Amino acid sequence: MERAANLTATTIGEAKPAEGSDWPDALYRTLKQARVNQMAYVPDAGHSRLIDLFEQDADVGCTVLTTEEEGIAVAAGAWLGGDRTVLLMQSSGVGNCINMLSLATISRFPLLMIVTMRGEWAEFNPWQVPMGLATEPALAAIGVRSMRASTVDALVETVGSAASMAYLADQQIAVLISQQLLGTKTW
């Protein structure tokens, strides 16, 4: 019985909470500084605090999406109209975006995606693994640059840098937040 219990345990070893709990607030401040005024998302637990912060901000138009690829189109239209958009999604959502990303790359629309990674660190759900493995190569294949952050300090700095490259240098960037930083999901 004990052996069976061990096999279904969600983590092996001691579960580690996400390092530094106020990073979403720091990201919010960084994105506001970058004059982001639209946010579009498919929810992820790792993004929940950041989503709340934006939803409470009357100056930011928030769009909840049925699938992540819609956000690529919303961000393009927003830029045409003078707005700056950040997209929030989980790594599985990157797979939903691939053809739609051609809109951003061929038109050189500034694009900033913040992607919470699953399937790469102490993952319990095997269904998350294939897309976790494919996230970076799929983005590279369609022409989107990935910038990965594994610590809170690096994350805040990386998002600031990615925002500059997206909105000021016309780049298409995905910031990947390592699952190691997010902590292990408790089942």
Add this chain to the structure above:
Amino acid sequence: MVTAVSHSIDRRAAVAALLRDRGTMLAVSGLGSPSYDLHAAGDSDANFYLWGAMGSAALVGLGLARAQPNRTILVVTGDGEQLMGLGGFATIAVAAPRNLVIVVIDNGHFGETGMQLSHTGRGVELAAVAAACGIEARTVSDPNEVEAVRAALHAPFEAPRLFVLKVKAENLPRSLPPRDAVEVKNRFRRHLGFETI
């Protein structure tokens, strides 16, 4: 074999009628024939033509509508293009922009790829799908009603709207818009007074 009902609205004439005296209206067109229709009605810096990214047209319109709340945003797209973005109806209904109008040029076929019957040609009603999501939606099959649709574009309204124009299924001579998306994007931004980068 399933065959489509035939309709009498001429797509080019209808799109040209919708764009007449457009004022400050901004337009986005879905890939294929709707982009040719919009271009045939008169090229403009206030047009953004899609040549790909199928399923995106109405959602590009949504991002634009949020950014430019004081202008009417007209999305002209096809039944096949809109079918690929059905979830977008839910997204647009929830976002509820008051300045977004989607016009689906519905010929019941995938026109670019050999005129295969589409889902709307086999009975799916896009207006009913959109209405179920919360978009004010109507199907128009009488050519005499197109002028009323044009007038509606310039009237104030409270919710995102959709008009499905049932048009003749025909492949008209192509009127090709510029394919350089960076140029089209930049002239659109310039038109609104924004720096291109």
